[in-house]
Amino acid sequence: MSCPPGPGVEQGGATRQKSSDRRRTMAAMEGGVNEREEEYVYRISTVEEWEALQKTGTTFGGDLDKSTGCIHLSKLHQVESTLQNFFLNTKSDLYLLKFDAKKLGDGLVYEAVDNSNVFPHFYGPSHSFSPLPLDAVVKAEKLVLSAGKFSCSLLN
Incomplete structure (x- = not known):
């Protein structure tokens, strides 16, 4: 899973759709007509990343995020x-x-990663690779792995 080229630029230099147009297109791809953005987005984080985020107040994510220039998130x-x-x-x-999507502002972009899946990616307020802020975290829970399945109350 990797981010498409940064916002505003397609491979080959073509300009991307405006965010609002892209969100409408992606909502239609998912079979919905609701243009409302998600209220919350989610980050699966290692304990090391979560501890560093609490200590420094920001995170650039892991190696995948740093190599692709955006922080990978998920809808619930x-x-x-x-x-x-x-x-x-x-x-x-x-x-x-669990992140408050409104606190991430227009740096949060919903992008198709294949023909059927649209994921949230965080680029940052300037649409250049910016860290996720701790003040946007609403809740954090340790994931428990049992019998090959992860669980926590956020998933219930």
Whole structure:
């Protein structure tokens, strides 16, 4: 999973749709007509990332985020499949961070990662790679892995 080229630029230099147009297009792709953005977005975080975020007040995420220039997030209904597909063999303790989408502002962009999945990505207020702020975290819970399935009260 990687971010498309930064906002405003497509591969080959073409200009992207405006955010509001892109959100409408993506809502239609998901079979919905609701243009309302998600109230909350979620970050699957290692314990090290979560501790650093609490200590410094910001995080640039992990290696994947740094290499793609955006911080990967999920909608609530996407968290379980993301955990199963990318974190099942993680040795570190994991936390699920719930972010207030409004506090992330227009740096939060919903983008298609394939023909059927639209994920939230955080680029930052200037649409250049910016860290996620601690003050946007509403709740954080440790994820528990049991019988090959992750759980916490945020997922219930």
